[in-house]
Amino acid sequence: MAFERWPVAAIVQCCNAAKKRKPKAMTQKHTLTILMATTFFLGGCAMREPWTLAEGQHPQSFEKQSGKTDKTRFLLYLPPGYDKVAGKTWPLIVFLHGSGERGDDIEKVKLHGPPKIVETQRDFPFIVVSPQAPANTNWDSTSLKVLLDEVIARLPVDVDRIYLTGLSRGGHGTWNMAADHPERFAAIAPVCGASDVKRACNLKNIPIWAFHGDKDTVVSLKDGADMVDAVKACGGDVKFTVYPGVGHDSWTQTYENPALYEWFLQHKRQTSASRKPFPA
16 A cells, blocks of 8 residues: 655654753744744755655655755665564665666666566565666766665665666666765676776675676676776675677676575675775
C-alpha cells in the first residue's frame, strides 16, 4: 500500500528541546515569535518533498537547498515486505546510468541495469536507488552523497551493505564516487568505465568487480584495465571480467547475471580497524 512519509527527526528534536524549557507567561511578543518560528520551521520542512513509499519501483524527486536549489529525479525500488518487520534493514544498490539516459525523462533510466531488472523481478532483495543526471552533465559525487544521505535518513537501509554500480559514464561515476567516498561502500561494480589511476589507492579497501568488453571502442579496454591494475598495485581486492568479442554493451550480461548480486551480498563495509593503511 502506497503512503507518504515525512522526516520527523527535526520535529522530535524540537519537541524534546521545548520540554526542557521552563514555562513563562505568554505575552503578545512571545506569541508572535512562536508563530514566526513555526512558519519558518514548517516552511523549511516543506522543502523536503514527501516520497511515495510502496513496494516496487516508482519515480521520486528530492530537492536540496544549499545556496542554490538542486532537484534530483530518481527511481526508487522497495522490495516486498520492506517495512513489515520492525528494525529490519535492507542492503542498498545505487545505480548510475550511462550518457543516453541523461535528461528529464525518468523512464529512460529503466532501459538498463538494476532498474530494468526490478521491473520484472519483483522479489529483488535490495533497495535500489537509480538517480538521473541532467542533460549534458557528468555524475557529481557531492550531489550523489547528498542523495545517499537522504535515502539513509528516510529508509531502512543497512549502512554496512551499500553497493555502487554503473555503466559507461555511470561506470566512470562509480569509480569516481567510490574514490571520493570510499568509507561509504561495501563493494562496487563499475561496468565499462575508467577513472584517474592516481586516485586508485583510495579504493584499496573496497572489494571491486569490474567488467569490460574487449572490442569496446567507446571506453577502451586499456583504460579500464589500467584502473584495475592501479588498484591491485595498491593492494586492492579486484576481480576483472573481460567479455571476448563484446563491444561497449558489456552491461546486459553483467546485470542479468545473478552472480553479481550474490557477490554483493557476500560483502559488508569494512571497519576502520580492518582497512589497509595507505602506502607511505
